[in-house]
Amino acid sequence: MAYYRQVGEVPPKRHIQFRDPEGRLRYEELMGEEGFSSDSALLYHRGVPSAIVASEVWELPDQTTTPNHPLKPRHLRLHDVETTGDAVTGRCLVLGNSDVRIGYVVTGTDPSALYRNATGDECVYVESGSGTVETVFGVVPYRTGDYVVIPRATTHRWVPSESSRLYAIESNSHIAPPKRYLSRYGQLLEHAPYSERDLHGPTSPHLEEGTDVEVLVKHRAGGRVLGSRMTYATHPFDVVGWDGCLYPYTFNVEDYMPITGKIHQPPPVHQVFEGHRFVVCNFLPRKVDYHPLSVPVPYYHSNVDSDEVMFYVGGDYEARKGSGIGLGSISLHPGGYAHGPQPSAIEASLGVEFFEESAVMVDTFAPLDLGEAALACEDPAYAWTWAGRSLGQGREDGGADPAVFSNS
Structure with missing residues (x-):
């Protein structure tokens, strides 16, 4: 995030x-992206940041995935997923590919372990709850509706003040605002749906003392995601000051200014972040199309290069009425499948002037596989709802059995 901040004590010149x-x-630490050629921050430690005294295997939660085969759209009820543990070790894998993984957890109020994701940036959407994220850069408070963006390899700890539902988007790259909203020097432009004033980073150092401190590290080796438990000689939260353009921050959906038009606007106008081969969008309460013959719900579309994941977090989603989708639902519409509104929703939307809905969308440019959480909470009837069939059981081969379904 190319937006300079200074927190705590730093010397007048670098190095x-x-x-x-x-x-x-x-002890000065340069934390930088893409070698020495992108955003960075300089952190000043009391102890040596490289001093480890042990490194052991950390067995990650189940990372097994199953292909979406036979191909079909899927409805997942995340509120039916039973999660245990903290904001880090309690995450269940919902969907994933080689570019991004989506996890879900319902926390208690116990702090998480100290944690560092060395595979890429994390963008965690707070479906509900509040608390703080303690980091080497300082403390970042979070609340319902926040995206918590944590740069790759940032040591941090989640401290919920109440039970929190967290939707974790874990990238294998960096996550940033869309390039079309940035000047060539990195400032958010006038046509962007949010500005730097809406980004909230740490404001003061967070110092702790300790010796032989464990940090859980997620990393890659041999094409797999692995975990290590590294023990540091001194506490990582020993940074007295830092400055630069790389740091964790929050952005709340209430501060996003939806872009609307005379006719239906495509999903890119709702984009909030992007990573390598995926984007994050949010669909929020807004005025809708004002052409006299407009159709406010989406047209049917085949995103031939993308899988679309929609997480429904508030309101009443107009295009999905009659499908069984509600709060806490995920719809997965894969590439190779034309998707769009339920037929009855099209007529029902005509003349509507305002949508009261909130959803977080992730579009990927590689197929998504199903994690353990997806397999545990799938609605098996969803794929057949566009055909006007009643809820029931599909055939074992994944098809809709006419003997079971009746026209509605």
């Missing part, structure tokens, strides 16, 4: 001696 009042040298 010069910086000592505490007792004359002890601070």
Whole structure:
């Protein structure tokens, strides 16, 4: 995020001696993306940030995935998923591919372990709840409706103040605002649906002391996602100050300004972030199309290069009426399948001036496989609802059995 901040104590020049009042040298760490050619921050530690005393295997939660085969749209009821544990170790894998993984957890109020994702940035949507995320950069408060964006390899800990439903988008790349909303120097432009004023990062250092401190690290090796438990000689939260353009921040959906038009606008106008080979959009309460013959719900579309994942988090989603989808639902519409509104929703939307709906969408450019959480909470009748069939059981081969379904 190319938006400069300074927090705590830093020396007047980079890479010069910086000592505490007792004359002890601070240890400077450059945390940078893409080698030395992209955004970075300089952090000043009390202890040596490289000093580890042990490294052991951390067995990750189940990362097994199953292909979406036979191909069909799917409805997942995330509120039916039983999760246990904290905001890190309690995550259940919902969907994933080689570019992005989507997980879900319902926390208690216990803090998570210290954690660092070395595979890529994380963008965690807070479906409900509040608390703080303690990081090497300082503390970031979170609340319902926040996206919590945590740069790759940031050591942090989730501290819920109440039970929190967290929808974790874990990238294998970096996550940033869409390039079309940025100037060539990185400033959000006038036509962007949000500005730097809406991004909330740490405001002061968060210091803790300790020795032999464990940090759970997620990383890649041999094409797989693996976990290690690294023990540091001193506490990672020993940063007295930092500056730069790389740091965690929150952005709340209430601060997003929806873009509307005379006729139906395509999903890119709802985009909020992008990563490598995926995008994140949010569909929020808004005025809708004002052409006298407009059709406010989406037209049927075949995104031939994309899988579309919609997470329904508020309101009443107009295009999905009659499909069984409600709050906490996910719809997965895969590439190779034309999707759109339920037929009855098209007529029902005519003349509507305002949509009261909230959803988070992830579009990927590689097929998504199903994780353990998806297999545990799927609605088996969803795929057949466009055909006007009643709810029931499909054939074992994944088809709709005319003997079971009746026209409605």
